[in-house]
Amino acid sequence: MNIIVVIPAYNEEKVIGDVVRAAVKESSLVIVVDDGSTDRTGQIAAEAGAKIYRHTINLGLGATLATGLMVARKYHPKIVVTMDADGQHRAQDIPLLIKPLEDSGADFVVGSRFLGKSFKQRDESVPAIRWFYNSFANLLIYVLFGIKTTDSQSGLRALNAKALEKINIQSREMEVSSEFFKEVKNNHLRLEEVSIEGIYTKYSLSKSDPSKTQNLSTGIRTFFNLFLHKFIK
Amino acid sequence: MILFKILFLFFVLIILIRLGKRFKKKQIILTNFLIWFFFWLIAGTIVIYPESTNYLARLLGVGRGVDVIVYFSLAAIFYFIFYFTVRLHIMDNRIAKIVRTISLKEEKDEN
Numbered sequence: 526m527n528i529i530v531v532i533p534a535y536n537e538e539k540v541i542g543d544v545v546r547a548a549v550k551e552s553s554l555v556i557v558v559d560d561g562s563t564d565r566t567g568q569i570a571a572e573a574g575a576k577i578y579r580h581t582i583n584l585g586l587g588a589t590l591a592t593g594l595m596v597a598r599k600y601h602p603k604i605v606v607t608m609d610a611d612g613q614h615r616a617q618d619i620p621l622l623i624k625p626l627e628d629s630g631a632d633f634v635v636g637s638r639f640l641g642k643s644f645k646q647r648d649e650s651v652p653a654i655r656w657f658y659n660s661f662a663n664l665l666i667y668v669l670f671g672i673k674t675t676d677s678q679s680g681l682r683a684l685n686a687k688a689l690e691k692i693n694i695q696s697r698e699m700e701v702s703s704e705f706f707k708e709v710k711n712n713h714l715r716l717e718e719v720s721i722e723g724i725y726t727k728y729s730l731s732k733s734d735p736s737k738t739q740n741l742s743t744g745i746r747t748f749f750n751l752f753l754h755k756f757i758k
Numbered sequence: 759m760i761l762f763k764i765l766f767l768f769f770v771l772i773i774l775i776r777l778g779k780r781f782k783k784k785q786i787i788l789t790n791f792l793i794w795f796f797f798w799l800i801a802g803t804i805v806i807y808p809e810s811t812n813y814l815a816r817l818l819g820v821g822r823g824v825d826v827i828v829y830f831s832l833a834a835i836f837y838f839i840f841y842f843t844v845r846l847h848i849m850d851n852r853i854a855k856i857v858r859t860i861s862l863k864e865e866k867d868e869n
Binding site for chain 2: 558576577578579580581582584588591592595596695697
């Protein structure tokens with residue numbers, strides 16, 4: 526296996542088919558971890574060509590990604606890419622992420638929606654509140670883990686075999702995005718960022734599940750959980 | 759004040775009975791039973807003899823006996839909040855582990 530794409534999904538039946546079909550073109554295997562969806566997410570993803578692993582109950586993004594990475598390790602891939610299931614990422618960006626892993630010795634690559642872009646220069650589709658939320662989260666990552674990033678909340682990442690082996694995800698929920706940086710720091714992995722385009726559709730911004738949207742209460746909970754992870758292993 | 763004492767002692771009595779029942783049904787271990795039994799016993803004694811805390815207050819250099827109780831109670835409450843947060847976190851991880859194991863097993867069984 527050369528490239529495995531891991532997609533954590535929860536109630537994404539409307540878009541998961543297209544996301545999987547696009548990811549299949551860029552990888553050797555697509556693994557969808559269905560986090561206890563109550564709709565047909567798993568079935569549609571399987572029909573689109575993904576291998577499905579299903580949580581019997583909804584655990585949260587962090588636990589779902591951890592399951593995906595655990596499964597991916599069994600295939601001994603050269604590269605693992607994680608991406609969101611809501612169509613927020615373009616599968617065509619996957620080669621961009623892989624390039625630094627192959628060419629410049631990076632271990633962990635993040636697809637950044639904000640790299641080299643100020644608030645005014647940001648993509649039109651990026652809501653202002655999300656830009657501020659992300660900036661605050663980036664600052665927090667720097668204070669807690671000493672890592673500078675422009676998009677700490679990005680779900681599009683690429684890991685080489687070394688990073689896949691070393692990174693051990695403990696988070697249950699949204700704070701997983703930040704925990705990846707903690708693991709990069711603790712395991713002395715080389716981080717790089719590449720610029721990608723975030724796609725914010727009405728669909729991705731109007732999710733009814735509060736645990737999946739980056740609103741204030743999720744932000745506060747994420748903040749609290751991050752502190753918990755800083756001090757409790 | 760007498761009414762408060764009666765109500766509080768009644769409350770302590772109910773808690774001690776419930777504690778005894780839980781221990782009898784083996785829902786709590788002996789150590790926990792003894793800790794909570796003595797905790798409520800001391801709470802009841804303090805309500806009956808509030809002046810007994812004055813000695814402790816003088817010893818610790820705190821103004822009044824009641825203040826000592828308030829300080830210790832607050833410290834205990836915050837400690838328990840911390841303790842239960844950590845316990846919840848550990849239980850969360852255990853549940854995640856079980857669910858993950860089931861999902862891997864189901865996939866294996868399907869093949």
